[in-house]
Amino acid sequence: MSDSAGTLVEDYNGPEPDLNRVMGPKLLLLFIVGDILGTGVYALTGAVAGEVGGASWAPFLVAFAVATVTACSYLELVTKYPQAAGAALYTHKAFGVHFVTFLVAFTVMSSGITSASTASYAFASFLNDGFSLDLPTGGGGLMLHEQGPYEQRLAELCPDGWPALARYPLLHRFLNFRELAAAGAQQALYLDCDTVFFEDVERLFDRYGHAHVAAREEVHTARNQHETDRSFVDEPLLSRLAQHEGAVPIAPFNLGVVLFGRGVVATLAAYEALFVDYAWRFALWTAQHPVSGASASYGEFLGASEALALSTPGALARALPYPSTNRWILDEVALWMTLGHVPGLHVADIDRADVAENGEFSAPHPAGTSWVLCHYYSQNAGRIGAWLAGRRAAA
Numbered sequence: 001m002s003d004s005a006g007t008l009v010e011d012y013n014g015p016e017p018d019l020n021r022v023m024g025p026k027l028l029l030l031f032i033v034g035d036i037l038g039t040g041v042y043a044l045t046g047a048v049a050g051e052v053g054g055a056s057w058a059p060f061l062v063a064f065a066v067a068t069v070t071a072c073s074y075l076e077l078v079t080k081y082p083q084a085a086g087a088a089l090y091t092h093k094a095f096g097v098h099f100v101t102f103l104v105a106f107t108v109m110s111s112g113i114t115s116a117s118t119a120s121y122a123f124a125s126f127l128n129d130g131f132s133l134d135l136p137t138g139g140g141g142l143m144l145h146e147q148g149p150y151e152q153r154l155a156e157l158c159p160d161g162w163p164a165l166a167r168y169p170l171l172h173r174f175l176n177f178r179e180l181a182a183a184g185a186q187q188a189l190y191l192d193c194d195t196v197f198f199e200d201v202e203r204l205f206d207r208y209g210h211a212h213v214a215a216r217e218e219v220h221t222a223r224n225q226h227e228t229d230r231s232f233v234d235e236p237l238l239s240r241l242a243q244h245e246g247a248v249p250i251a252p253f254n255l256g257v258v259l260f261g262r263g264v265v266a267t268l269a270a271y272e273a274l275f276v277d278y279a280w281r282f283a284l285w286t287a288q289h290p291v292s293g294a295s296a297s298y299g300e301f302l303g304a305s306e307a308l309a310l311s312t313p314g315a316l317a318r319a320l321p322y323p324s325t326n327r328w329i330l331d332e333v334a335l336w337m338t339l340g341h342v343p344g345l346h347v348a349d350i351d352r353a354d355v356a357e358n359g360e361f362s363a364p365h366p367a368g369t370s371w372v373l374c375h376y377y378s379q380n381a382g383r384i385g386a387w388l389a390g391r392r393a394a395a
Contacts, residue, residue, distance in 0.1 A: 034119070145179045157273045161280035164287075164310055167303035170331045171279055173255070174272070181266035188265055190258040196374045196384065203372050204259055204354060211348035212264040213339065215253035216357045216375070218332070223251060223349065231294050234323040238336065241320055247340030250347060255332050256375030257355050264345070271338050278334040283307045284319035286327055295325035361387050 023031070049056040077090050085092075088105035092098075147153060150172050154162035157175070165171060173190060180188050187205055208214035220229035230236075239249040260268070287307035291300045301307070323333060339345055352360065356374040362383060369391075376384040 143183065145176070145183075147176060147179065154276060157276040158280050160315060161283065161307065161310060164283055164303035164306035165276065165279055167306060168279070168283070168301065168330060170328075171276065171334075174268075174275055174331065174335055177265045177272060178269040181269045185265055186261070186263045188260045190255070190260070191373070192256040192375055194376055194378045194381070195256060196376060196388070197372075198369070198374065199372045201372055204350070205261075207354065208259055208348055208350060209261050210346070212260070212262050212342075212346045213253075214259040214261065214348045214350050215255070216257060216350050216352075216355050218252040218254045219358055221252045225352075231325045237321060237323040238333070241323065242337060242340045245337065245340070247337060248345075250336045250339045250345075251349075252332070252336055253347070253349070254357055254375070255329075255335070256357060256377075257350065257373055259350070264342070267342060268338075271341065274341065275334055275338040278320070278337045279330055280307075281318050281320045282322045282330055282333060284311060284315055285322050286330075287311060288316070288319065289322075291327065293325075295327065298326040298328055301327040301330065359383065 045056070074086075081089055081093060083089055085105075087108050088101050091104040092101040095101075150169075151162060151166045153175050154165050154171070158165060187209065189201055189204065204214075217223040218233055220226055220232040222228055222235060233252050235252065238252065242249040283301060283303060284307055286301045287304045288311070290304070291298070322330075339347070353370055354372050356369075356371050356376075358375075358377050359380055361369075361371075361374050361376060361380075374384070
């Protein structure tokens with residue numbers, strides 16, 4: 001094996017082709033200075049200062065020291081090995097292991113791509129902000145946020161009743177407003193798992209962006225096309241409860257598809273404790289009134305025995321009559337009550353032409369629908385499967 005990189009290439013691949021020199025010293029200097037300023041100074045100074053505060057000079061001082069040592073090393077090595085390849089060549093000369101050489105070369109290439117991406121993102125952000133273009137920056141993706149155990153979050157918000165509420169598995173959906181607010185979310189679409197997508201949900205974001213909350217009306221309520229059922233949702237009682245609590249009565253809506261808009265998630269972050277407290281107060285009442293009659297078909301509140309054990313005279317004095325025979329929609333009732341305390345809240349109904357719910361999918365012909373989503377309810381899994389098969393056949 002030869003000592004020179006040029007001979008090494010020639011041994012394996014034949015004569016090395018010549019490359020046209022298109023970047024001179026001045027252009028190279030301009031590229032390096034632009035890279036340093038674009039990614040290290042303009043793009044990162046604010047981010048670093050936000051993390052370390054007044055000590056923001058320290059990371060840049062450390063980076064300067066490391067860069068100085070690196071520059072001195074390159075100055076020494078480039079005079080000893082005056083071939084193009086940089087760190088990859090020096091690594092190969094030091095270790096003679098092709099895999100290690102590849103890793104170093106790949107890392108250098110990746111750092112260049114990252115540096116260029118950071119610079120382009122910073123430029124696009126400055127251009128967007130400077131000219132008030134209001135263009136979205138950054139790409140789409142998946143954000144996962146660890147919130148800790150469900151029980152821990154409930155204990156934080158409701159120290160007295162969390163053991164009972166932890167048996168009810170649906171409150172967690174509305175205990176992440178603070179995380180959404182921290183992420184800067186302006187709109188958030190909440191969906192149940194028993195939901196089918198037909199079109200791009202952007203249509204919902206555009207059409208209902210004027211509302212703080214948009215959702216389909218709850219079934220069997222006054223605004224729903226099905227027959228009104230006071231036992232399912234007692235709207236007069238719900239209205240009286242809201243007025244008793246000093247809140248605005250919120251028209252009942254279903255939680256299968258809910259669009260929160262106009263940055264209201266930041267406001268609702270301060271209402272999480274109130275939301276859980278309403279759930280606890282309703283749970284206390286249900287514990288004192290076991291299911292019977294029409295409510296028996298929906299089943300008992302899962303934390304009823306725990307709530308009964310935790311009942312105290314003071315807690316029972318705050319219990320609220322539960323306005324439904326369905327104990328499973330405790331989260332809905334608690335959310336309706338909570339939203340009634342938000343000043344100036346605008347709640348809009350999503351049109352049936354945009355979102356179908358429950359068994360509405362079975363009425364129209366599969367080929368003639370224009371829905372964005374269909375919240376079909378779990379009990380309709382068999383029916384929605386057959387309907388979708390007909391839709392595919394009609395397409």
